[in-house]
Amino acid sequence: MSWTNPWAWLGLATLAVPVLIHLMTRHRARVQPFPTLRFVEASRRVPIRPAQPRDAWLMLLRVCILAVAVAALAGPRLESDARADAAARTLSRVIVIDTSASMQRPTPAGERAIDAARREAERFADDAAAVVRLESAAPAGLLEGAAAWLRTQPGMREIVVVSDFQAGAVGAADLAAVPNEIGVAFHRIDTAPHTSPLEWNVGGVAVARFAFEDGATEVEWKASSAGAAETGVVQLAGPSERDRAEAALDAALAMAAPIARRAHRAGDDVGFVATEASDRAITIVYPGYEGRAALLAAAEPLNATWMSDVVVRVASAAPIAAAAGSRASTERDRDPLPFTDAGRVAVDGRDRLLVFAAVDAGTLADAALLSAILESRDAAPPITELEPRRVPDDTLAAWQRPAAAIGTDHASDDASDARWLWLVVLLLLGLETWARRDRRSRGDEA
Secondary structure (H helix, E strand, O other): OEEOOHHHHHHHHHHHHHHHHHHHOOOOOOOOOOOOOOOOOOOOOOOOOOOOOOOHHHHHHHHHHHHHHHHHHOOEEOOOHHHHHHHHOOEEEEEEEEOOHHHHOEOOOOOEHHHHHHHHHHHHHHOOOEEEEEEEOOHHHHHHHHHHHHOOOOOEEEEEEEEOOEOOOOOHHHHOOOOOOOEEEEEEOOOOOOOOOEEEEEOOOEEEEEEEEOOEEEEEEEEOOOOHHHOOEEEEOOOOOHHHHHHHHHHHHHHOOOOEEEEEEOOOOOOOOOOOHHHOOEEEEOOOOOOHHHHHHHOEOOOOHHHHHHHHHHHOOHHHHHHHHHOOOHHHHOOOOOEEEEEEEEEOOEEEEEEEEOOOOOOHHHHHHHHHHHHHHOOOOOHHHHOOOEOOHHHHHHHOEOOOEOOOOOOOHHHOOHHHHHHHHHHHHHHHHHHHHHHHHOOOOO
């Protein structure tokens, strides 16, 4: 037997109440007519025994009522074979889907690995009574939280990780956060093997060429160049600001850390492709631009995750804070952010992020703002996503453990057997009412 609300047992302290009431009840003497007392010698009344509870059976009945009520509040749950079989058939499952950049590669069937992973996740969800789906580029970081939720669920519990299991995606140390009583399963999504070199174009600064042979990776770096036209950033400035704004963009390209724009397989278009700069169009609107007020009025709220990410990252960029002292406007210095507003506008059927700068064109703070925007917009997956190695199948098999039917500390109110105890409480109350009325009919105090 288990209890869904064991703290209710503290209510046993109330059992002392009927005992105290019966001890404090005074005995009422029965009046008898007597002809005369003048010949009876006077005597001093003294207690001959300590007070004792009156009507012990009624007191015991009331104690039983309170005891059974407390037990019902504690929520008893009888463990039967039928209930154990039903719990064993109940499966709670957390499905963790890897969304890292390597999952954008094609499978042997030609579809994206992430699409295949989501389809497999649906299949796993159909077999479970309670399901939570989680997606992350770092699936190992979700295992502890998944285990915490599963600990609150009854029956069988399991975590399923769907990934290509690139080296480093999940490790034995990550599984230490999952208790032994929770099952762990791995489902691999196969991706097309690397049969030709990959190229990694790094933000107009360098190009890396990757070759994979016998499980080893060879990297060759060479210089490259790119102009402001390749940045995908449009600057809207006043006539006196334009030259300075362009100079700030050139400086920003030199300040920005190497950002990966594209990785592709030499000779064809099938391979790992990062987000292109042109897919994330940004316009910087400077304070001197004559149409700034009209653009601000026409701007709509952000509706893309990448736009929100850019705004958050730029707002916390350290280079801008360091360059804040170069702003020309004393009034704008009171604003800790390098921009006053951000929104979006549709241009040629495509949404464009609008950043309304709070810095003067051509200043150091302007270059820092542009550099932060470039880095935030083009934030590429780590270079380790080109790692060709995978976690071996035998290692994944060794890490797996089946979902087993286990006991649970959690049970719903519907699973409690307290209703039978409440029925006993009602019967005892009826018996107590009958006993109290019978006592009154005999002239005793209730």
